Structure formats: C-alpha cells, structure tokens
C-alpha cells in the first residue's frame with residue numbers, strides 16, 4: 649500500500665507499505681506484489697520466484713493469524729473507498745460501526761478511505777477495537793487515522809481470508825468493484841457452506857434494491873441461484889435492525905454449539921457408564 653506521509657518540512661512524501669516493509673520516494677517499485685504475482689508474462693522464472701513467493705505468502709497468513717487470534721468477536725464492514733463524509737453511506741457506516749462497538753464487537757475494515765474510514769471512526773469513537781487490514785496499492789494511500797490495530801498486506805487473497813476468519817458477520821455498504829467482490833465472496837462461501845450461518849447485512853436500500861430485484865427477478869427466475877439463497881442476506885437501513893440481526897444470529901450459533909457440546913458430553917458419560925457396568929464382577933447365586 650502506498651501512503652503520503654508528512655516530512656519535517658510539512659511536505660507530503662510518497663511512501664508505500666509492502667507488508668512489514670515501508671519504502672519511500674525512489675525506492676518505491678513501479679508495480680505491486682499482487683501485480684507481479686498475477687502477471688503471466690514472466691512465466692519463465694516461476695519455478696524460482698514463485699517458490700520463494702509461496703513462503704512470503706505464507707508469512708502474510710502467519711502475521712495475520714498471529715495478530716488477530718486474540719480479537720474479540722468482530723464484524724467486517726465493507727464499502728466504497730471513494731465515499732465522502734457528507735454521503736449517506738458514510739453516515740450509515742459511522743453509525744452502524746458505533747452501534748456494533750457498543751454491542752461489544754470489534755470492527756474490521758480494509759483500512760482505507762471512504763466507508764472504511766467512516767466505519768473505523770465510528771468504532772474508535774464509541775470505544776471499540778478498530779481494525780484495518782490495508783493492501784499495497786500502486787497509488788498513494790495509507791491506513792486511515794482511525795485504525796488502532798492495522799496490518800498491511802501485499803496480497804488481496806491473504807487479506808480476504810482475514811476478513812472472513814476473524815469476523816462473525818459482514819456489513820456491506822454501497823461501493824464499487826471491491827465491495828462487490830467482498831459481498832459476493834461472502835455469499836458464495838455461505839451458499840456453498842464453506843462458512844455456516846454467517847450473517848450478511850446490506851445497508852443502503854437506495855443503492856442495493858436494484859441489485860436485489862435483479863437477483864430475484866433474473867438470477868433466481870433463470871435458476872442461477874435458488875430462491876432460498878435470497879435469504880442469505882438481509883437488507884436494511886436501520887442500524888438497530890442490522891445489529892439485532894447479527895447479535896441474534898450469534899446467539900443462535902452459540903446455543904447450537906452449546907447443544908452440540910452438551911450432546912457430546914452426555915454421549916461420553918453414557919459410554920463411560922456402560923463400560924463400568926461391563927467391568928463389574930458378576931454377582932448372583934452362581935458367583
């Protein structure tokens with residue numbers, strides 16, 4: 649990720665974060681790690697370079713898992729990097745993040761500007777843990793100032809794993825390609841049962857209603873999704889509604905997990921009791 653930080657003379661200087669590494673001015677390479685990995689024109693040296701890259705990719709997972717393992721329950725919030733503070737989605741992001749923080753959730757965003765910044769701000773100001781998972785980009789940018797725990801990633805796919813692994817739910821506000829990518833990845837994971845019972849809340853009915861109508865009238869009608877798939881997300885502009893949806897889903901999952909544990913414990917107890925009966929010496933008239 650690139651960032652313009654301010655030097656001693658108050659001037660902005662070009663800066664890029666590449667995972668743990670920060671480079672400035674002439675040392676900034678002309679492309680990003682993702683771009684170099686995905687560029688198939690350099691296939692000739694894949695055996696040596698890609699093998700090394702695999703270790704670097706692994707290290708991003710290790711860094712992410714290590715840093716985020718102790719996170720409290722969290723919600724990932726997505727939305728446009730281009731939204732301005734006076735936009736409806738900025739306001740909504742700030743409010744829902746604050747409400748989630750008050751409900752005890754950490755908030756995870758992409759750490760960038762726009763809706764991400766709004767969500768980090770809402771969370772931080774409400775006293776929640778505000779997390780930003782930044783990404784190395786070819787143009788100047790940095791973690792927004794409201795991120796209190798930040799990790800910079802080189803690779804989009806390693807970063808995306810963290811959004812899912814360390815969140816209990818997704819809230820998706822109006823956005824462009826990046827937001828669509830994150831929304832549909834989440835829906836695909838739930839639809840294919842790679843993650844179970846993962847609430848996805850769409851906020852901003854003025855923006856999403858057209859897409860939801862198209863999903864119902866075209867996608868479902870033409871059999872590309874099941875009608876039940878339309879229930880994998882909820883659409884609301886009401887902050888309390890959104891938080892309630894997430895809290896209720898969480899409570900249901902916790903109750904289900906408790907029931908599974910209780911069943912397993914009861915089965916274990918029954919098996920142990922049966923074993924002790926069969927171990928007892930036989931008594932009776934013939935004994």
Ligand SMILES: CC(C)=CCNc1ncnc2c1ncn2[C@@H]1O[C@H](COP(=O)(O)O)[C@@H](O)[C@H]1O
Nearest residue numbers: 726727728729730758759760823824825826827
């Ligand atoms: C001004 C600008 C384009 C900055 C880009 N800076 C970014 N910084 C961090 N995450 C990003 C950025 N752009 C896209 N993303 C990712 O994609 C989503 C937003 O993409 P979009 O603006 O909807 O398509 C975010 O939720 C985020 O995870």
